[in-house]
Amino acid sequence: MSMNLLRFIRRRSGSAPVARERLQILLAHERGLRSQPDLLGILREEILAVVSRHVVLDPEKVVVRMDRGKSVSTLEVDIELPNGFEKQLAVAS
Amino acid sequence: MAKVLVVTSGKGGVGKTTSTAALGAALAQQGEKVVVVDFDVGLRNLDLIMGAERRVVFDLINVVQGVAKLSQALIRDKRLENLWLLPASQTRDKDALTDEGVRLVIEDLRTKFDWVLCDSPAGIERGATLAMRYADEAVIVANPEVSSVRDADRIIGMLDSKTAKAEKGEQVKKHVLITRYDTGRATRGEMLNIDDILEILATPLLGIIPESQDVLRASNVGSPVTLNNAASTPARAYADAARRLNGESVAMIVPAERKSFMGRLLGRRAA
Numbered sequence: 253m254s255m256n257l258l259r260f261i262r263r264r265s266g267s268a269p270v271a272r273e274r275l276q277i278l279l280a281h282e283r284g285l286r287s288q289p290d291l292l293g294i295l296r297e298e299i300l301a302v303v304s305r306h307v308v309l310d311p312e313k314v315v316v317r318m319d320r321g322k323s324v325s326t327l328e329v330d331i332e333l334p335n336g337f338e339k340q341l342a343v344a345s
Numbered sequence: 346m347a348k349v350l351v352v353t354s355g356k357g358g359v360g361k362t363t364s365t366a367a368l369g370a371a372l373a374q375q376g377e378k379v380v381v382v383d384f385d386v387g388l389r390n391l392d393l394i395m396g397a398e399r400r401v402v403f404d405l406i407n408v409v410q411g412v413a414k415l416s417q418a419l420i421r422d423k424r425l426e427n428l429w430l431l432p433a434s435q436t437r438d439k440d441a442l443t444d445e446g447v448r449l450v451i452e453d454l455r456t457k458f459d460w461v462l463c464d465s466p467a468g469i470e471r472g473a474t475l476a477m478r479y480a481d482e483a484v485i486v487a488n489p490e491v492s493s494v495r496d497a498d499r500i501i502g503m504l505d506s507k508t509a510k511a512e513k514g515e516q517v518k519k520h521v522l523i524t525r526y527d528t529g530r531a532t533r534g535e536m537l538n539i540d541d542i543l544e545i546l547a548t549p550l551l552g553i554i555p556e557s558q559d560v561l562r563a564s565n566v567g568s569p570v571t572l573n574n575a576a577s578t579p580a581r582a583y584a585d586a587a588r589r590l591n592g593e594s595v596a597m598i599v600p601a602e603r604k605s606f607m608g609r610l611l612g613r614r615a616a
Contacts, residue, residue: 266534271491272541279498279545286502 281320292316299329307333347455350462350590351480351517353504355496357467359488360524363560363570365464366394367580368484370569371587373428377459380419383433384476385466386442392432395422396567406434409446415453424572429458442475448509451479460590469503479509482518482590484551488525489537497521497546520551522586527556528600539599552586554579555600 285291296316303309313332318325352365362385369381383391386406392398397420403413408431415431422428431454434441454461465476477483483504487497504517511517523542531538543550554560555578563573571580571587578600585595 266536268531268534268537268541271537272545275491275494275537275545278495282495282498283502 292318295327295329299331303331309333347458348460348482349451349455349480350460350482350484351465351477352462352484352486353465353473353477353500354467354486354493355469355473355500356488356493359486359493360554360560361467361486362390362394362464363564364484364486364522364524364554364583365391365462366569367571367583368587368590369460369462370422370425370428371571371580371584372460372462372590373422373425374571374575374584375587375591376427377591378427378457379460379462380429380431380454380458381462381464382431382454383464384442384472385464386433386472387435387438388466389433389435391464392420392430393567394564395430395569397422397430397432398567401432404432404434405450406437406441408450409442415450415457424568440471442472444475444478447475448479469499473500474503474507477504477508477517480504480517481510482520484520484522484590485546485548486522486524487542487546489523489527489531489542491537494537494542494545501546501548519548520590521546521548522551522554524554525556526553526600550597551589552582553597553599554582554586 296314299316300309300311300314303314309331315328315330317328317330319328352361352368354361362383365381369379373379381391381395382405383389384405385391389404392401400420403418405418407413408415408418418431420430420432422430431450451461463476463480466472485497485500485504487493501519504519505511508517521543523539526539527536530536539550539553557577557579559574559577559579560570563570566573570577571583574580575584582598582600585598588595
């Protein structure tokens, strides 16, 4: 009987509500990604193409990152340029 | 007009094969001519659950590759004369299936049966996408558990984008089948309940199959649970689900928890 009583007290604090909330947050995020097939991949490709028109760069050194916040998300583009790229620019033009 | 139905889930071990066999047998018991098709190439198991493992001669791959005729590969159930099985290959791998080959076999099956039930392999790879490719309807099997619900959501997304129907701008009719449900635990807040799952997946409910020892008992002896013990709670739940597939409106019964008097006193569930 004491087990039953304990269970009754614990009844309100089952873990299912946690499961539901975690799923809702996760799936909202994953569905967003699904409708935008590899948005980051596309952005990275296009940014790389534009910058490469003017500067010689290592494709490995282009990092595109997205950070999803509650109200705003940020897009971070990190491009590492080799030293002396201005000279290459001058030659190109 | 034949209907092609895929039984799918994303996650493994949630009850796709059990549900394919049980729904197929229930539809056949209700007078429909049914074939259950195993798409799990390399890891076939529908033959075992149907109790036909020693009668497999030719398989789906043989038919797709033109080695055998469809009529040679189809196995007629020994208990129900309008229930048939098309087994998967155990020795080949899933790359032996081609989109065009599957299309032709499904088209052929459509002319011979009322229902074509495709038992999908787990995962989201080629085998799973081919199993759903030519489906008109889909049963998404899910357990009341986070990883299963997440994968079910993923599969729903694929049904809406990667099927032949979706590519034509039509919709695969989707149903969620919740298996291994424990009403007591859900009521106590220990397990996702039906409303939680339906709200998250936003897909209509086909049925609720309770967690039950009858399911293992049926698979032990190689009989769909709807045939092995038609009076058991999972069998009745599957039979109701099959009627709903056929367009009947059957009241949704949430399987009740059976408790003995002593069990109640001790706070334990009856076996």
